[in-house]
Amino acid sequence: MPNNRTPSLLIAPEVLSAAVAILDDEGLDGFTVRAIAKRANVAPMAIYNHFGGVNGVIEELWNRGFEMLRVAITRHSGDVEGDFLSAGLAYRRFALENRGLYRIMFLQTFRNFEPSPASAQLAAGAFQALVAIVERCQEAGLFVHSRPSDAAQVIWASCHGYVALDMHSVNFASDADDAYLMLLETLRRGLR
Amino acid sequence: MPNNRTPSLLIAPEVLSAAVAILDDEGLDGFTVRAIAKRANVAPMAIYNHFGGVNGVIEELWNRGFEMLRVAITRHSGDVEGDFLSAGLAYRRFALENRGLYRIMFLQTFRNFEPSPASAQLAAGAFQALVAIVERCQEAGLFVHSRPSDAAQVIWASCHGYVALDMHSVNFASDADDAYLMLLETLRRGLR
């Protein structure tokens, strides 16, 4: 559709933000090569030249999502207990404010998308931010001493599960925010 | 493909078991109208005549899945604590043994599939089986007295999250089975 051609350096950013916008606005139904290109004011071919196809776009969004998530949940203050609760709240906030990205990262087995080893490494990096918090909770005597990665997996699973059901509108709790706080409290008490 | 026509009464069962088989074997890539019909030894049109399209098949699988899940986690013995742990283990077992169904029920926002009110009711029925267990745990003094549905939502979210990450091969725990037991223990202690 574009009357004027887009400068090369702008194509990738335009495509990525268009992809996120479509994912947030219309969900996966609208997430097509032609639709993304149209919204980015770019030729469909640009997606192949710059990303090697729609999976390349997904991979780039995955990478950005996990990097954002890592930053969002990283905590390092003196108050380890506060860090734990604050990181837990930040996790859900990230998911709700970036539904499109979260779907790519966790909820959706996309067409044929399999994250590359480098992308999987990025996801592991985000997980490490949580492990670090768990380790400091253990050192402070707040958590029982088990393998930090085991406790982190339990915490991550719980938070992810809550968010995932929430996004599917499967939440029977009286108040969604309060129930999530109850979840974090339950984890804190249960891991002691 | 079928040389002989399939009796009307057999078409629906054949289509449903073929759909489950494809979902388990090949995942969603192979889940197409034509592939299901071929595997069921039935004409593609039969799926429209009997289910009104692929979404009708998905809805029927959803219904069966939640009915199976409800049966799987229903417990009612004298040992309420045992019931809680046993139901938690049964939840994960159901998911791992019925990956195809579980994906339809929770992991996948399918094409345009939205469960009908009746189907949503069935899902709520499975949730009620969990609420009943929580209520008996509260009466026995095992759990703190909050709204049973809130505690049930927390439990369900945690179990679902663990299973979901597991299915995405996102599990950093040293032993997947042990970590799930740790999750159930954490919930039991944390809800007291």
Next chain:
DNA sequence: ACTCCTATAGAACGATGTTCCATTACAGTA
């Protein structure tokens, strides 16, 4: 043996991801 229901095969439509290709706009250089 006849009739009616319906399962079947096949063409067709729009939309999907993807590839190929000719055109041409634009930036850097002479």
Next chain:
DNA sequence: TACTGTAATGGAACATCGTTCTATAGGAGT
């Protein structure tokens, strides 16, 4: 200013997707 080469564009084309329509014919009940 004129030229040249990179690459963004538009469009055709392919297989496959869900879906609809139609004509044919198989099989059960009378």
